[in-house]
Amino acid sequence: MKSFLRKAALVAACAAGILSAPTEARAWTGLEGPPYPVWGILPVKFYVNASTFPPEIADTAQQRLVDGFGAWATPECTDFSTQLLGDLPDGTWNSNDNKNVLLWINKPDPWPLELGPVDSVIGVTLPVWSPDGDNMIISDADIVFNNVGFCWYDSITNPGGNCVGGSPVDTLSIATHEEGHFLGLGHTDVAGSTMEPFYDGGNAIASIEQDDIDGVCALYPPGSGIPSCNACTTNAAKTECNGLAMGCNGQCVGIYNCEASCPIAKTPADYKACLDACKMQFPDGVKAYEAYAGCICNLCSKSCPIECPGDSGAGGSGWGEEPEGPKIEESGGCGCSVEGQRGKLGALAALGLGLAAIARRRRRR
Ligand SMILES: [Zn+2]
Structure with missing residues (x-):
C-alpha cells in the first residue's frame, strides 16, 4: 500500500511580502483531498522528546505542546482529541513507526536540508497517510521544530522572551x-487564522479562529471519535491490552481447544455442560480470557455496542460478575466467545498479532 508524505512548513515573517499578493481568500484545506486524510482512532496518541526541548523553554515546552492540541480539541463541534503518552528520549522524526513524536532540532546539529531553509522554516509536520476504503487514514505524524535558525520563547511565562540576535x-x-497540520489541516488564506502559512511573530495564532474551527470540525465532527469495532479492538490489542493479549496467548489455547471440541449439534443444555466442564478444566485460561476480553470491552464499548453492551465494558456486560463463575459463552461480551471461533484455532494461535479478531465475534448460537 502506498503511503504519501507531505511536508508542511510554517514559514517565517521574512516572507511576509508574499502575503500582500492579492489572492482570493480560500478557506481551510485538508492535507489533500477530499477525501481529507484524518486519523482513524481518537484520541491520537503522541510522544514528546523532552531531551530536545530548547533550554529557554524546557520547563514549559511540554505543556505548550499539550495546550496547542487542547485548543484544537476545545470546539464543541469536534471530537478531535489527543493523548500524551510521555517522553520518548530516542524518538526521531525520520521514521514511519506509528509513534508520533514532537521534538526540536538544536545546535550544533544542522537543520536538515530536506526540511527547508534553516532561516525561514520554523516547524515541519510530517504526516503519513494511505487509503483505507473510501477514506484516507493518517497512520503516523511527527513534528520537528527548528531551534537552529530561531529563538524559542514562551509568551505566557516570559512575554518578552530573552532572544538576542x-x-x-x-x-x-x-x-x-x-x-x-498534525490533525490533517493544510493552509488557509483566511486572514488571522492559525493555519495561515506565515508567522508574523507574537502569539496571535496561539488561539484558533473561526476558519480553523470550521476545519477541525469538518474533519472530526461529533461521532467521528468512535472507530469501527474492528479498528478499536485491533488497536486495543496492540496497545493497552497487549500485555493481557500476550498472557492469554499462553493461557487460552487449552480452553479454546476444549470448547471447540464441544459438538455443535448437541442440545443447548449439553453444549453448556460441555463448556462448563472446559472452564473447570482450564481455570487459568478462563481468567486470562476474561482479563483480555474485559480490557477490550472497556476500551471499545462504544465501538462494539453489540459485543460489549453497556458503557462500562466488562462490568456492563456482566463479564466476570456472575456469582457462579465465569460465563464465557453467555457473556455476550466482547466476543471472547471462544466457541464463536470454532474451527479457527489459527486466530487464537496468532493471538499476539491479532486476537482482536476473536474479541469482536459473538458466540454462534
Ligand atoms: Zn503550516
Missing part, C-alpha cells in the same frame, strides 16, 4: 499551527 518564535503559537 535570534528571530523569536512563540512556542504555543508554532505548536498550535503545526498541530493543525
